[in-house]
Structures are given as structure tokens and as C-alpha cells.
Amino acid sequence: MSQDILAGLDIGTTKVCTVVGRAEGEGRLRVEGVGVAACHGLQKSIVVDVEETVRAVRQSVEEAQHMARAEIRAVCVGVTGEHIRCMNKHGTVTVPSGRISEEDVARVMASTAVELPPGRVLIGEPIPRGFAVDGQSGVRRPVGMVGTRLEVETHIVTGTASFIANVVQCVEQAGLEVAHLVLGPIATGELIATQAEKDLGVVLIDIGGGTTDVAVFVDGSIAFSAAVPVAGNHVTRDISIGLRTPSESAERLKRERGAAMKRFIAADETIEVVSAGTGERLRLPRQVLGEIIEARMVELFSLVRAKIEESNLYNRLAIGAILTGGGSLLTGTVECAQEVLELPTRLGRPSGLNDWTNKVDSPMFSTGVGLLYYAAHRPRRSNHTPPRPPNFTARLRSFFRRLSGGNEVKVKREA
Template identity: 40%
Template sequence: MKDNPIIVGLDIGTTKITTVIGEVAPNGTVDIIGEGTVASEGMKRGSVVNLERATHAIRQSVQIAERVSGVRVGSVFVSVAGNHAKAITSHGLAAIRRNQEITQADVDRAIENARAVPLDPNLEILHTLPQEYVVDGQEGIKSPVGMHGVRLEVDVHIVAGTAGPLLNLRRCVQEAGVRVEGFVLQALASGLATLEAAEQAHTVIVIDLGGGTTDVSVFKRGNLAHSACIPIGGEHVTADLSQILKLPTEEAENVKRKYGAAIPELADPDLTLEITTASGSTHAISAFELSRIIKPRLAEIFGMVRDEIDQALGPVELVAQGVVLTGGASLLRGTTELARDRFRLPVRLGRPRGIGGLTDIVSGPAHSAGVGLVLYGIGQDGKVPTSVFQEEAKPTAPTPAAPNTQKGEVATSTAVVTPAPPKKEKAKPKEGASLMDRLRNVFKDWM
């Protein structure tokens, strides 16, 4: 086994728990050498609701990744999502003595002054992420060290989590046999894994569509400038289908993935499904009507994301230059098109990039947060490692199209839902047929 540093990300979601093991080469490039995904238990909207079940699922996920990699996991970076995570942007100031260069100590002093804001004592600070610096009124400075000036200013994005949910999460991880290296905001991790080099110069909205929550992050010139969590995700779409179609949740999820679309016009116009409910009754529904159930819920999620950004930063069209969709629920056909219509901005599907190793396993949107946790662990500064962009620029073999069902996701039965067979058209009598031939055809129909 090589002695290169090993970084492990543990993405604990509402519907799945994923462990990603990354090995960092001396040049900074990352190879994914282990992955383990299991169905999530004991979690709801980013918080632990059953300690024993959550611990068991975490232990299973870690053990699977250990077997794949041959590496013993000692510590992990853990994703944090849910409404208990709060974020504010604070302004810091430091005076510089005349005719002296700005030092790292001056930068640290400005950041520390920004941190000195009154926070609820029940909050634990997770990230202190500096934005761009201002020296004597000159904006847009990435690194002020070595410059001359008398006034150094910085805006710092502070992310904090409620102590209770964090303690519960830490306890589950520790009882699973590993140590928490650090908590990482899931919205930040997803952005680190999916943002491309060209997007580092613009303002981009990253929307991670998860099972129980939708995590939103706004990256301004490569820095996390705003973050929020919407308490609705893909499982709410499944719940709508389950309620309307009278199907068990597992069957409704399977129907959504295989036949659903976020835009009804993209559904198969010739496909009709025969639904057999738990009571034994059978009814038919077209793929078009199925998608008409799905669209309002996804439109609601995007509407809530838009309202959040509009209120915090201003109109979306004026704030950002693009939107990146990621997360397992973003794979539903037509989701990108629906988001493009709602935000009126260029929208693309975000996948982990700039990595090597088990890329065939972790290249889907469902693994963005897990891979992002590994990337965060390299510098722990909330920045995309430069080696990732170097790796991204290398020519790679084309990646096969990802199937609808991601590796590690819970398989669901298809026994109660079947596409209805196409209706047979009645044979039409040929032109010029005799009266006797026509009577024979009518008689066949009667029989």
C-alpha cells in the first residue's frame, strides 16, 4: 500500500449513506480507491432521529468502502445538511501601520474580527470562509499578503450548526468506530466536486437535490458566498406518487425513476402503465399523466430556491450566470429543462470531475457530496484544489451513460407496475372487397 495521504468523506443523507475513500498523490491529484453506499436509516432531513439505526447504517457504509479499498478508515469528514445549519456573512477590518506590508497575521486579524459577531451560544462554527479582500478601497483582491495599505477589509461567510444535532451526528459516527475529522456543509462539498474551471470567474448557483433536503450554495468567483437548505427533496415527489397512485413508497420510487419526467412533454407519449394497488384493484395511467403529478413538486422546490436567493442576494437573473444541478434526484428526466425554465439561466447537470480511480462508480450526481468531502479534506479552506483542474484538463475516455438506478441505491420491485400492452387495431377491409368478405370480417369481430 502506498504511503500517500488518505482522506475519507462520509455523506450522511436522508435516503442513502455514502463513504468515499480518496488517496492523494504527491502532486495533489486524487484517486478514489473505495466507495460504500447503503440505504440510510435513522435520519430525517439531515438530522438523526434514531441513534442505533443511524450508527448501524454508517458502520455498514464504512465497512463496504474498507473492503473495496483495503484501507482501514480512522477518521472521516462528515457532511452536514438540514435546517439546523445556519450561515451569515460578516465584515472584518484590520488597520495596517503606514509603510508596512500586509502580513498573514494582519489577514488573520481581519478574519478574526469578522468572526467576532454575536451568535447563538447553541451554535458551533463549522466554516469561516473569507471572500475577496479590500485594501484601501480597492476590491477584488484574492491574496493581500505583501501589498501596501493602511486599511484591510474582508467579508467572511460563517457557517454554523446547532450543537444538539451535531453532537448526535458525532456520536453515531464515533460509535460506528471512526473519528470525526471535521464537519463540512453539504452544499459546500457538492460545489467543490462539480464546479468547473471556467465557472471560477463567475457567480454560479449549485443546487443539490437530495432525498429529504435540497441544499443550495452560491459560489462567487470560486468562494462560497451564500448557502441555504430547503426542507424538501426527491422523497417528497415519491410521497406524492405514493399517495395519488395508492402505491407503497418503494414502488412509487421505482415508477418515478423508470417512467417519470419533470416535464410531461418529455414523457413517452405511447406508454401506459397498469397499476395494481395493495388492495388488488387495477387502474391505468399514462406516462404523461404520471409526469403531471411530478412536475408541480419539483417546480415548488425550484420556486423555493429562487425565493431564497431573491431575498438574500437579489433577482437570480442579475446575481448569477448559471445553475448547476446535482444530487441523486437531479437524474430525473427533464429536471434540467424545468430548472432552466424556472431560473431563466443556463443550467447543466453537475457530476464529480478531476478525479481518478473508481470513476465509473462515483461519476454520477449522487456522489457529488461524497467526492466533495474528499476534495475539501485536501486544503480544508473551502477552495477547489488546483490539482483537480489540472486533472480535469487531461483527455479521458468517454464515460458511458449513467443508468437510471445508481450503484448502491436500494433496488425496488416492479411486480405491481407493468407497461400496458399496445392495443391491437382491427383489421380494415381492403378496398373493393366483396360484400361476403366484409361480412366475414364483421363476424370475426363478433366472435
Template identity: 35%
Template sequence: MGDLVVGIDIGTTKVCTIVGEVRPEDIFIVGLGIEPGRGLKKGTVTDMTALSTAIAASVHKAERVSGYDISRAFISLAGSHMASINSVGTVGLVGNRGVTSVDMDRAIENARAIAIPHSREVLHVVPRSYSLDGQDHIPNPLGMHGFRLDAEVHIITVSTSSVANLEQSVQAAGVFPDRFILNPLASGDAVLTDVERDMGVVVIDIGGGTTDIGIFVERTIWHSAVIPVGGDMITNDITHWMHVSFDVAEAVKVQHGFAREKGVSETETFLVQPFGEGMPEEIKRGDLAMVIEARVSEIFELVQNEIKRSGYDDLLRAGAVLTGGCALLPGIRDVAAEVLGCPVRIARPEKLTGMADTLRSPAFSTSIGLLRLGLQMDTLSTTSPASNGGGSSKSIGKRLGDMFKRLLPDEG
């Protein structure tokens, strides 16, 4: 029996609650509740009442399906208010003795002590690597001898008020947010292979409202960013171009959309009912692809700028891994490869069992990543507790036990 955990992925277009048993070889999905997203724009709360109603509906669905009463959960967090920085912390090892886990924690704690504005708070402190007496790139120095230990960490900070708004929306839905996890960390955990993480890779999760970027080198995250662009912008472009409602444009995108003009035959057309009482209009699929390609290229140019800004663009030997709902757009891989100039793989969560059919889609990478990563973060003393302060003092068993009460005896 693995650990049973709950994750709530609060996205712009959907809220997804998953109850799953995290096992070494797979994740067994016990319950699932998906609701249309409301009250969140570009990863920032715009309507707390609408958002908490959507969260509550998603949680209730997952409760009904799983037979568990959900009281706590790991929560996804995006928002272009996030910022990331790398920092180093040092401790002296008196008497050239072996490094202990306390030394490692102290070095990380020192690395964490950076000056940040009052309006921001630290969300994650992820250890990248250690160096001992100047010898760097040591993944785990435990027990090794030296005089001076340096810990390199990746620190993610977020706007305090943005997190407070999300926290309040989750609590209003009757759930205690056990830990907030940044989207690109969760997506990376769900879809990247060990080889990719070793070689250096960028994971790009393009959702409805945000594009989440995580650069992984030597197995850990070295850079993260969230850009406020996504599939909703493509849909908006179609809305303006075709003079149709957002819903019609969304349906057109999903049914007929293609990310490359070159990939579509010149003769292909489809019919659309525009605003007003006119006759259905015949639209060339190639023209639609041209509109989509312009926006998709722009999104990847922004991603490319961010990769360059990180300074790690030369280290991505495994190229890019594309996920999020927009990865389903046919032709998008080619546009990504062209703009980024590297190999691109489209990824979805794998190794799922139980009620997993719906979840084997790029749209659910963040949702699935929350479960295993949330659990891992709880077991690592070297990662920071979430903004709510939960995590440091209570024992893991107690916390996971608190996540839900069983409603039905042994038959979830």
C-alpha cells in the same frame, strides 16, 4: 503519491464512505461502501441507533474493499438548521507595512466575532475577499502595503445539538469525525468549474431529504442554504396519488418518471399493482409526469426565493448547476431553466479514477467533494476547525496519518 483521505456522506437515502487518494489531477478511489440511509430526515438525526448502524456498515464495506482500518473521516452535514451570514473583520497595519499571513488570520478572526445564540455554533468561516485602505475585491493581499486591512468572510452556523447528535452517531460507529463539511460546499467543490465560480453560479444539490444551495461568486462562496425538500417528497406525492407503498412509488419514479408533462407522449402507459388484491392498474405516463412536475416546480420556486433572498441573483452569469440524485430525473433541467430563468447544467463528479464507476453520478457530488475540500480546509489556517475542535493544533501529516491504519501491507 497524493494524500489518502476518508469522507463519509451521510444522506437521507444513502450513507457513502469513500477512501480516496487526492491528487492534483484527479481523485483515485481506493475503497467505497454504500448503505441505504436510515435515521436521518431532512438532514436531521431522528434515530441515532439506526443511523450509527448504517454508518458502521458503510465504513466496514469501505474498509474491506480498501484494506484500510478507518479511524477518522470528514463528514457531510446538511440540515435546515444551518444559517449563513457575511461579515467583515478589520485590523490596523502599523506603519504602512506589507500584509502578513498573521494579519490576514487576525482580520478573519475579527470577522468571526459575531454574536450568535448559545444554541448555535460556527461551522465554517470562508474568506471571500479582502480590501486594503478601502480598495476592495483583493483576493490575496499578502505582501501588499496599506494601513487598514478588511477581510470579508462567509460564516456558516449550525445548531449545536444537531451537530452533537450527528457527531455521537458517527463516534458510535467507531469513527472520529475529523471535520464536518456543509453539503453545498462539498457539492460545489466537486462539480463547479473555475470559469463558473469566476462568473457567478448557483449549485443546487437535490437529494432525498434536502436541497442544498451554494452561491459562488469571484471564486468563493457568498451564500449557502439548505431547504428541507427533496426527492422523497416527489415519491410521497406518487404514493398518495397511486395508493402504493413508498418503495413501489420510488421504483415507479425512477423507471417511468419525467419532470415535464409536455415531454411525454399521450399514449404512453405502464402497469402498477396498487394496495389490496385488485388487478394491476394501467397508468398514463403523462399523468405521472404532471404529479412530478408540480412538486419539482415547487422545489425550484423555493430555490429561486432563496437566490433572491441572498441578494446575489443578478451576479449569477454562469446560471445554475444542478446535481444530487434528483438531477437524474429526466426533464428536470428544462423545469429548472424555466423556473429559474437561467441556463442550467446537470453535473456529476469528474476526474475520478480507480473504483470510480458507481461514483460518476450526480448522487455522489457531496461524497466526492468531501475528500478534496476536507484536505484543503486542513491546510488553510484561514478556515475554522470543526465543531469538535479538531484541526487547529495537530500537524496535518499527523492527522492524515491518523485517519487509518493500514490493514494489509501495501496492497490496498
């Protein structure tokens, strides 16, 4: 039977990308449409121009709809940025009946609800990392099990309320409903990292234009998430300033002649650089370009390493690192990551899907496809339901009320 059409919406610092498809059963995904619109409405993953962002969202959705020959009403939206914080919470309830029901699971999940400071909101719903029944950990699906004590550890992600509200506002102004709001790297990691990698410990590093997202998976699920405010656009800017060349030629130099490590460039090679202002063409050693890029890439991976170490999970990464995002396309990036992080590293991209578009097999589409994948694996409203549900903020508030047993959530602290 044909499943409902679903859509992932990745609002990035360089582009907005919509990926449309359907779940095919057995966890498989069919990608039927993709739309990409250049966007200058964000800086470091924060909306700074609503009008421009709404335009790009509309454009990318129209393109994806046209390709898929389907209408999209609701989208799974990814957010990220340096304002993101995460924490793992532990909760316990007793099970009076002696057999665990769905209500018991809902109660133990609710027991991990946190009180957020003003100006912070929950992103997505708390993610169960694992359950324990009568002290026995490692339980994935406790419903139906016999036991009297149910425990859970959840992963909770929060962000700055106004930043999140601006993203939701852009999506709603583009005429779409937010079916899910999720931290981009969580959705990307679900798609790009295999279950075995997540079981053994892996860090997903999404190098975008404005931010580099970090998501650590151990024991099968997300354990830590963060974002670093350095990514591909910083490299371009450094080249532009360092070689005094316009940003378009800096971008071209980076993609065509750049390398993340100087040692990948032979000492006798040269590049032609157009001078900003005069338009004069200069010939320079290509290694100069390598030096500029290497300095920034080493900084980027040092910041990523510091985040991983901060999480105390560095020693749990038996698999190592997976790089994705457009910034990972730079020559020598895997080797650079490997040296700075001191972890085995591979490139990740959305492959092995039933991709009718033949377009999404690139690290630049990992988040867009990841968001579609996330939507396909979560219960959701149909894309064809005509009445508009209450707006997303209202739903978030009602979710919190449910979590806190009907009481208003009071302000306390956040990890």
C-alpha cells in the same frame, strides 16, 4: 510520494456514503474506495435514529476501507438541513509593520467572529471570500503584500447545535474522528463547479432525498447557502398517495417511467400501477404520473428560486444553475429547473477524477466525493495518528475562543 488516505462521509436521508482517496498533487484527487449503506436514520437531513445512523456509517466505512485496502480514522463530514443559516461578515485591521503577515490575516479573520445565540453553532470555519489591501479589493492571498489596512469578507455558516451534535455523536460512536465538519453544498460546489463558473456566478442545487441544498458562488467563492425541505422522497410520496400504490412501486415508477414535466410524456402512453392493499394491477395514462411529479418539481424549484432571490444574488448568476444529487437523475429535471428558475442549467457529477473504483461518476456521489475533495484541500491531522484528540465540540469551543481573542463568545444576534 504517496499522500495520506482521506475520507469524505456523506450522511444523507436515503444513504450514508463514504469515499476514500488521496490528493495526487496539482489539486488532483485519486478515489480508491467507496461504500454505500442504505440509511433510515435521518429525516430531512436531521438524525432521528442514532443507532440506525451509526450502523449505516460503520457499514459504509467498512465497505470503503475494504475496497481501498486502507484504514480510516478521521473523516470529513457534511451536514445540511433547513436549520442552516449563513451570513457574510466584514472585518478590518490595521497593519503596523506595513507588510502583511499570517498573523495579520488571522487577526482580520478573527475580527469577523460573530456572537451566536444559544443553541446555534458555527459549521466549519469562517471562509474568507476575498481580502482588500488599502482599499484595493479582489486580493486572494494578502500575506507578503505591502499595505497598512487589511480587510476581509467571510462567509459564516451556523446550524442548530443539537442537530449538529447528533451527527458528530453518530460519527464518534462509529469509532471515527471528525477531521472537518462542513456544510455539504460548500464542499460539493468546490468540486462540481469550475473556478470560472464560480468567478462568473453560479448556483449549485443538490436534490437529495430529504432536502435540496442551495449554494450560490460569486466572485470565485461561496456567497450564500440554504436548504429547502423538499426533495426526491417527496416526489415518491406524492406518487404513492396519488396513485394509491406502495412506496417501492412509486419509487420504481418515478425512476423508470417518470418525468419532471408532463410534456415529456406522449398522450397515448400508459403505465401499470399496483394498488396498495389489494395488489390489483391498473392501467393508467402515463401523463397522470407526469402531472403528479411536475407539480412537486415546480414547487421544489420555486422554493429554490425564492431562496436565491432572498440572497439578492439572482442577478449575479451569469452562468446559471448546476443540478446534482440523486433527485437530478429524474428525466426532464434540467428543463424543469431552467423554466422555473429562468437560468441556463446543467447537470453536475464528479467526473474527470482518477477514479480507481469506477463508481463515483454519478450525481448521487457528488457530496461524498466533494467532502473528500474538501479534505484534500485543507490542512488536517493524519489519518494514522493514534492518540484521539479532544472531541469535536471542545475543539469548536477552543476555535471560538481563539477567534474572540480568548474571551467567551457572548450572545447577540444572527442574520
